[in-house]
Amino acid sequence: MTYQLSEQARGTAMLAARTMFPHEKLPDEAYAKVIDALEAEAAGSDTAASAVEQGIAQLDDPEPFAGLDADARLEAVKRIEGSELFELLQATSAVELYDNPLVWKAFGYEGPSTHLGGYLSRGFNDLDWLPDPPTALDPAAGSHHR
């Protein structure tokens, strides 16, 4: 079973996800992944599908969400806080948006490392803006196990 939002509804949902998790440096592609997952959720459940449609309609009322400025979009999202669409968008974005190598790269996370030999010779200890601290317990500090 497939489920597809209308083009306008999809655009609204993507903008809503971007409003909730605003990252200027991320392309629309990153948010499209969230909406794909939202559609998959809606495909599996009629109640989810109608909640998604209702929530999007609320965001587009009284005027299209896409036509609002950034502050007004944030206000519009706050108005639906707690609704089923809001909860779905929040939960889906928190997983799908950030579970994406494209996003990792944008945020400076290098992802899988074992096949590259780990970071042993690739900077696990390259931080140079603080002095190198001791790694062993200072014998003068004693033990607290007694």
Place this chain on the structure above:
Amino acid sequence: MPRFRFDDDDVAVIVGSGAGGGTLANELCQRGVNVVVLESGRHHAPDDFINDEWRSFKQLAWLDQRTTSGSWRIAKDFPNLPAWTCKTVGGTTVHWAGCCPRFMEHEFKASTYYDGIDANTLDWPISFADVEPYYDRAERKLGITGTNGIPQLPANNNYKVFANGAQRVGYKRFHTGRYAVNPEPRDGRPASIQDGFTFQGDKVGAKWSTLVAELPKAAATGKLDLRPEAHAIRIEHDEKGLATGVAYIDGDGLEQFQRGRLVAVAGNAIETPRLLLNSASSLFPDGLGNSSGQLGRNYMRHLTASVYGIFEQPVHMYRGETMAGHIEDEAPNRPDRGFVGGYYLQLLSLGVPFLAAFIDPGGWGPEFASAMESYENMAAMWLVGEDMPQADNRVTLNHDELDEYGQPVPNVHYDDHANDLAMREHAWSAGEALYQSVGAVRTVRTPPYPSTHNIGTARQSARAEDGVVNGFGQCHDIPNLFVSDASQFTTGAAANPTLTIVALAIRQAEYIVEQLKQQAIPTGHAVWDGRDPGGSVSETSTADTLVAGSP
């Protein structure tokens, strides 16, 4: 690997292959006992592990249905995931990072030292002195850094921030950890390559786990029958109330029964009481070993909280060993801080996917997004401390929901104790002060997430009326039934539990073998029902062939 007959009543049956079950299995096999290990999860080789947080989570985590209740935030944020434990051969040792502080002397005596606290505290029936020699052996077994001539791990970037902060706020006792990851090759396993992904199973095997250390050694004795995808559902007993064996669902969905001379349960502190409760019978209407009424109660999960520090310059916290940094200064019991017990500050790193899931569950908005975007410049620590045992914090059977095996799911109820809240507040402030001292531009307090430390639901007690098992983990009511995981902890201490689970499992194995030699552990009598017992006849381990003491 042998496959012992289902009707073989010479074997010891162990439920669970993690820190408790896997260690006990090896220690018993080394001493000549035939062992069947029933492990609910699949058998994955380290090479199968995945350097990807969500995919690894789906591969390794215990995701069977559970429910929650109580005022803890977990019931809202993760209502069906109270705990982050594993369903795989090796249990949660596959996921653990390797932090190995010992308990302190006073932590075995909460009733004595935590004066005036309104909680269900009890002194352990054993003392630090009883466990100390086993800590020595556990540290040798696990290869703990900073013990037994094993060097410390080197400082990674996250540790540099952490330790410089520790110095600036005046902490004295810090280091790269008492840590169960090899800094150099040892015990047939390689050194760390600082690849992170310790929580995701450790593909190279530098980290001690029962998967790569205890179970292969047990298998080499020819006395281990390890059965993955064997989910225990019930322990059976005879008319005298002695355990006769364990019923389980195998990988084909069929119910099997494995007889044994004794049963040891090590399914983590949610599944262990669940199995004992689910084994209720006319003789034991409240569950096995529950004459005290304490079974399933006193569920503890540790303080748990985290602090993230965001800096002007890069940290790359994910590079290197995930938790290789400990501060011990806040661990002692100093009630003048406004709470009893103490906590450790330990290094922590999450990747971007799990940071998004855990930094502020349910969170959103510009502040959330800007924290995520600061990932590269972020350092993190985990706060782990003692939470108070409370009678109503408990694991019960939820008969309204059945799992895939047709069994009632466990419900986990938890309310924070005032002492837990005061300690968490103190720990958050201490963590923030530490990062601010090295120039953090922002700090973030993160609430508890599903707990990997699950403790106390079948506790040790000197008197049968106060707990479920004695000082060797032997059930007060059923002498051939043992509890071998952190369920047996009378109180939780501040320390990560694995080292103590392992120490107690070694001690328990020694006790079991001594008792078997003296024929002091009675065996239940079951009439075999005529089913094909399959397998091969084992060479019986008689009292004469058992190896007492250290093999």
